[in-house]
Amino acid sequence: MAAKPKLYYSNTRGRMESVHWLLPAAGVEYEEVLFRTAEDFENLIKGGKLTYQQVPMVEMxxxxxxxxxVILKYIAAKYDLYGKDLKERALINMYTDAISDLMFLTRESYLKPPEEKEKEIKVILEKAKSRYFSVFEKVLKNPGQDYLVGNKFSWADIHLLEFILMAEELCATALSEFPLLQAFKTRISNIPTIKKFLQPGSQRKPPPDDHYVTTVRKILQF
Structure with missing residues (x-):
């Protein structure tokens, strides 16, 4: 029996969170190796397995x-969540790269002072609605289009749902102008593996808060 993947990261939501989503969506159980102090992180570096001395790291x-x-693409390809050909993979990459950009901006906003954070989040949400959600709403208008690419469940659907729920944590009405995305959210959330991951007690990390900011800065020393 193959060993479970091991995820090396802090006990916070961050760059590893999308891996926390993708593995359960594929029905794969995993273990976490969490570091809670700067010393834990330094010991991981000293172990010699952490290329570039940076995380996330997945042992798999x-x-x-x-x-x-790289991690996400490998998992998506391994578990048939990465399209059937190069064209579908190009679309999945295009959608997931765009979503990742929004996620990065959102995560970075949490590290800013409160007054800057509030302004930046408004800008991010407006950009999400005007430049990204509108694109995905248009994609889903195609007859019988339940999923973003090839009308088959893929990494792109998982990534989009992750950001939708992130956006709704910031603004409950983020999808009010996008009825097809609302239906998409309901549909993807009810896929059994994802529904299980969204239940309390899963390995999904909570939204960033002041403790998140303090923890990240303490461990990574910036």
Whole structure:
């Protein structure tokens, strides 16, 4: 029996969170190796397995993988969540890259002073609605289009749902102008593996708060 993947990261939502989503969506159980102090992180570096001395790192199939996009692409391809051909993979990459940009901006906003954070979140949500949600709403207008690519469940659907729920944590009405995305959210959330992951007690991390900011800065020392 193959060993469970191991996820090396702090006990916070961050760049690893999309991996926390993708593995359960594929029905894969995993273990976490959490570091809670700067010393824990330094010991991981000293172990010699952390390429570039940066996390996230996933131990899987005999590899110690870093770089979030590499990790996600590997998992998506391994579990048939990455399209059937190069064209579908290009679309999945295009959608997930755009969503990742929004996620990065959102995570960075949490590290800013309160007055800057509030302004930045408004800008991010407006950008999400005007430049991204509108695109995905248009994609879903195609007859019988239940999923974003190839009308088959893929990494792109998982990534979009992750950001939708992130946006709704910031603004409950984020999808009010997008009825097809609302239906998409309901549909994808009810896929059994994802529904299980969304239940209390899963390995999904809570929204960032002041403790998150303090923890990240303490561990990574910035």
């Amino acid at each position: 199939d005999g590899m110690y993988m870093v770089q979030t996009r």
